[in-house]
Amino acid sequence: MKSFSTVKGNVHITLDMSRFKRQFQRAQYQLDGAVMExxxxxxxxxTGSFINTTRAASAAVQGSGVVYAAYGLQGRFLYEGKGMVDEQTGSPWARRGAKKVLVSQYxxxxxAKERLEYTRQAHPKAQAEWFEAAKKADEKAWIHLVKETAGGGKRG
Known part of the structure; x- marks a missing residue:
């Protein structure tokens, strides 16, 4: 966003939009962080390593509008909650370089089970597709944060 100018008769108006660009960038940065949290x-x-890897990947792009819900080799099957196996052996423990397929496609x-069962000792709310669960729980707070930061006011 740059500036906007218009002339109507003797009136010349110039609006500097750079302030809004900074506000929108800050709002996007805060939203990305809030979604991850x-x-x-x-x-x-x-162990926490999967979450730490996902957090690090999201932090590297924070402010861009991209948030990684699941990062790394195990990310896809953990997020989807679907069991995957080595396409040749049927084992959940794949050989080096082997392609994994969904249990339902083997x-x-x-x-191996078709659906993953998550341990809930550390995170009692653990489930597949956790972005959707987080959105359901915190979407209103995310919207309020963005409105407040981007200039939509404290009322939103």
């Missing part, structure tokens, strides 16, 4: 209680956790026999 809201997701954490719904994310599965045993043609052979496997003891």
């Amino acid at each position: 809201s997701m954490v209680p719904f994310m599965p956790m045993i 043609g052979g026999k496997t003891r």
Whole structure:
């Protein structure tokens, strides 16, 4: 956003929009951080390394409008909550470089479960698709934060 100018008769108006650009950037940065923090209680956790990796990836792009809900090799299957197996062996523990497929797509026999069961010791609310759970819990707070920061007022 730059400036906006208009002339009507003898009246010349110039609006400097740079202030809004800074406000919008700050609002996006705060929103990205708030979304990440809201997701954490719904994310599965045993050692914390998955959450830390996801947090670091999101922090690297914070302010861009991108928030990683699940980062790293295990991210997809943890987020979707669907079991995956080595496409050749049917084992949840894949060989180095092996492609993993959903249990439901595996043609052979496997003891792997189609749906993941998360441990809830560290995070009692752990579940698949945790962004959706965080959004349901905190969407109004996110909107209020953005409105307040971007100039929508404290009423929102």
